[in-house]
Amino acid sequence: MHTSVPVRAQAFLDRLPQAQRERLAYIDFRLYFLGELRRADVADRFGTGPAAATRDIAQYRDLAPNHLELDNSDKVYRPTEQFVPMFDHAPQRVLTALSRGFGEGLGEELRPMVRCEFPVALAVPEMSILAPVTRAIHRGKALHLAYTSVESGRTEREIVPIALVNNGSRWHVRAYDRRRNGFRDFVLTRMENPVLLEDSPVLAKEGVDQDVQWNRIIELELVPHPKHPRPELVMMDYGMHDGVLRVRVRAANAGYMLRRWTIDCSPDHSLEGIEYALWLTDPLALYGASNAHLAPGYVDPKGAGKNKPITAM
Known part of the structure; x- marks a missing residue:
């Protein structure tokens, strides 16, 4: 209130x-x-x-x-x-x-309350794919499905979905992958024929509380990029009352977020271009995040993954 x-x-x-x-x-x-x-x-x-x-x-x-x-x-x-x-x-x-709309409209009909425009979604999952995934998350069940990835091509998988994630350009699901024995991100549009495994018990290691990357919260301090010509506008855009934007994000999603907002994560704010309105003051905050390499300009302090190409599963 x-x-x-x-x-x-x-x-x-x-x-x-x-x-x-x-x-x-x-x-x-x-x-x-x-x-x-x-x-x-x-x-x-x-x-x-x-x-x-x-x-x-x-x-x-x-x-x-x-x-x-x-x-x-x-x-x-x-x-x-x-x-x-x-x-x-x-x-x-x-x-x-x-x-x-405020809950009005059925199907694909949208009834905005004021005239507006928003980005066209280029990648939208099929509802026949989304529904079994969300049922599995809600009920704590595993799924069997076919999945096509960049690295492995089309394979049969069993996964235990724990959460939906929108990274700004596409939807994916965070899930335990029984094939690779670990938590991974799966793009919804690359799934085929997901089926709930009603009689397949979910093990303790497959639960959300065991996903270290999901449960680890990273605190990031973002400031106007030192090379930006009008830092006062950046502070207005992001509501920086003290010149700093403090963001809390899951380690599993940090790289996606920083890439989506084109935030310079180089240690010496070396990236050029007006699109880099923000700079991450302490890139070491990303250390250990599984997708830190997605962050623009990020350099692993130990050299691991240096110059690693950006790929999707």
Whole structure:
């Protein structure tokens, strides 16, 4: 809940059922980000009748009487100049709702709430592949599938998926590979015919708590690249209030993240180009990360993997 909400109102909100809090949060969202609210907005979103929507709006007004007013010309509620959101709206969820809809739409239909544009996804997994993978993660089961990799070509595998990962350009699954006896990343679009192995017990060594790279959290300090012509813009772009962006990332994902954001990880910030807006102040923080070689400019302090080509499984 937002810190500006009066203590009495916040205590009341905390006691409400989850469904009712969600309806009030939706009212708050529309006022804050769209600047208007109709009774039909609430009724349509939650499948309630007009009378129930009216009660929800009335309850919101009771909690924050000075935050909205009715525009009688078109029967629309609008935020007042005194409006302050009653809920903390997570940025990623807000942007997803505005660009793809707040749970509206079926199938491939997207109903953005404001005009927007986002990158076209060039690599999207088939739902017939994704569904068995997510069922295996949720139920703690192993999968049998065919997998094609750069190094091994097409092979039959048994894997124990532990998590989905989006590295910014594609989706993959983190899983224990019974063929290679270790945890690996498997690209969803390279899988064929995944089948749950209902009667194959998952061993202790195959569980998520045994994946060292997944459980190790690396703390990275990023600063404007010393060669960037306008470091003050970099600080604005990344919300650096003290000139430093501190990021926590799993060791298993660190290389992907640093490559996705083209962060110079060379020890002497030697990479050239305006695309390198950020520099990793301590490349040694990546030492031991399995995919550190993906990070732009990274040099293994022991020379292992030096000049290693970037490949995918």
